[in-house]
Every structure is written in structure tokens, then in C-alpha cells.
Amino acid sequence: MDFSLTQEQERIRQWVRTFAQSRVAPLAAGIDERDELPRHLLAEMGELGLLGLPIPEAWGGVGADFLSYILAVEELSYASAAVGLVVAVHTAVGSFPILYFGTPVQQQRYLPRLASGTWLAAFALSEPEAGSDAAALRTRAQRSGAGYVLNGSKVFVTNGSFADLFCVFAVTDARRGSRGISAFLVERGTPGLQLGPSLRKMGMNGSGTCALVLEDVYVPEEQRLGEEGEGFPIAMRLLDGGRVGIAAQALGIARAAFDAAHAYTRTRKQFGQEIFQFQGVQFMLADMATQIEAARWLVYRAALLRQAGKPCTREAAMAKLFASDTAMRVTTDAVQLLGGYGYAKDYPVERYMRDAKVTQIYEGTNQIQRIVISRHLTR
């Protein structure tokens, strides 16, 4: 097995790393504190192609492969987890639906705008009563003339506060359960679509999480994504790639926490020596480094399978589960290694710990990942 990156993947990683360290990292604490993503940063990322990295050049994207995109999410998340999240949602569950399931007219209208970052996309599946049990949606799409009328509400919509396009899932045939759900492309400003205020959260501040209320929102049939009743399988297929992206976010956060903690132990002196010299500290760092390395290969392997068009539901779930648990452990240990300073806002590790937590929750909680993995266990 060859685990090395291609020259092109390495080039993209270096390019994104340089950008993330010079342009994103200096803004990260402010994004977290103000819960606001500077529009100029999004514009800059759009101009550079970071909002359309794996979108084909024909649609205005960079045409990079899926692993390169995953490396980019990891590097952005190392600098600012919120920025990594915004890009991951915009790409994997915001733009890919149209790339894979859109009609030529939908692709023509939306992909160039999304790939250039002129428009941002969001994914609205979760509802107040439908979280882990996503098929229990209550939002209804009632046939009306040459389209549908949507009524219902959505929660936890990442990018929602600033998105221009929402992929909304709604029930078109309540008798058919998960086979009665359809997906719709709803543009910001469509009459009846109301955005709630930005949700106040523990972490991932700046990612514009909000609720949506849909009140008699008319959507023409041409805005349906895929066939009627195909919404749930579309969502599940998107989540395979999406989960690898969450795993990459977690990996980036864990690496950032490790590097901060490692550097600190080399400068902080207690009992007359660097705290790194204590074996108790070294063992913690050794465990953190080992977990990160294991997570890295699960993430890259799932990405390579996804890129090769091979089934990767199990591997994506494993990568998401392990990388997010690793991020939580490593960031918690990083806070511990900085002692009281780890708990203070003057250092970034408390932010890493807050940001890491949600990677165990969204795009399927880690209990749900375990259910997915156990369904794939063979005797």
C-alpha cells in the first residue's frame, strides 16, 4: 500500500497551509470571540478557489481530487475550526448535491456561483423533532401547480446566517417513510423563507448556525433535486463524504492542540526544568501523537476510497468516530498540559477543546457512527 501523497496533493496542502497560517490563523480568536466570519476572508477564499476546490474546472472550480479537498479542510481547521467547517459544509453537502444530483440547468445556474464563492450553500436536514432519526422529518412539501409549497422548520443550519442557497429536505409522501422525502434547492430571499438568529454555541463560533422557518414557500418543480422520494438516499450518500470532512476538521483541530501543547512544554519551567522533561508529560504527548497518527490514516484512507468511487460508508463512519474522539481527547489533554493557562482565553487551546466537541455530534453523533459501523460488521 502506498500512503504517500501525489505531488499535486502535496502542492495543494502546502498552498492551503500557507494561506491558512498567514490569512486565517491571525483572525481565528476574533472569529470565535465575535461569532462572526469576516466577509473579506470568504471573498479572498473564493477568489483563490478554496470554495470550489473539488468542483470540476468546467464549473469554475479547481478540479482537485477529494483527498486534496480533505487536506485543505484539515489545514483550514488547524488555523480556525469554524472556517474549516464553513468550507466543508459549503462544499460537501452544499455544492456536491448539485454536482452529483443536479439537472444540467441547476448545475449551470448554481455551480459557477458556488465554486467561485459568490454564493454560499447550506444543508437543512435536521429539525427540532428529527435529529439522529433524520427520516422523521415533519417539514412538508405539498404539490401545488407546477411546483411545491413547503411548510416546516429546520434547526442547526451551518452557514445559514449567510448562505445564499439551501438544500432543504421535506416530506412529499408521508405514507412512504424515508422513501417519501425529497430534496429542494431554495434560494435566500424566496418569499416565506425566514432565517432565525445565529445560535449561541459552545464553539465553532462564526459558522453562522441558525434555524429556518418555511411558511408557504413556493418552490417550482425545476428546483427539486433528484426525483421525488430520492431525498433521503441523496442525504445519506452526501453524508459519507461529509463525514470524512468532519473527520478532517477533527484531525486539524487535534494537530493544532498537540503543536500548541508540545511547544508550551518546551518553554514552561517548573521544579527547575522544562516540564517536557517529566516522563508523565512525555507519555501524554506520546499518546496524543499516536492517536493523531492513527486518525490521520483512517481519514486519508476513507478519502481515498471515496475518491476511487468505492463504498466507504463504514470507513467514513470509522474515520469520523475515531478522529473526533481523538480531537476531544487531545484537546482536553492539551488544556491539561498548559495547566491554568490552558483554561485561560489568552491561549488557543480552550478554543480547540470547545471546537472539538461538536465533531462528535454533527453529521451523525458518534453513537450513530457506531450503529453505522456495526451494521457493516460481517460474521
Ligand SMILES: Cc1cc2nc3c(=O)[nH]c(=O)nc-3n(C[C@H](O)[C@H](O)[C@H](O)COP(=O)(O)OP(=O)(O)OC[C@H]3O[C@@H](n4cnc5c(N)ncnc54)[C@H](O)[C@@H]3O)c2cc1C
Ligand atoms: C454546531 C452544529 C452544526 C450543525 N450543522 C447542521 C447542518 O448544517 N445541517 C443539518 O441538517 N444539521 C446540522 N446539525 C445537526 C446535527 O447533525 C444534529 O445535532 C445531530 O445529528 C444530533 O441530533 P440531535 O441534536 O437532535 O440529537 P438527538 O438525536 O436528540 O440525540 C440526543 C442523544 O441521543 C443519542 N441517540 C439518539 N439516537 C440514538 C440511538 N439510536 N442509539 C444510541 N444513541 C442515540 C445521540 O447520540 C445523542 O447523544 C448541526 C448541529 C450542531 C450542534
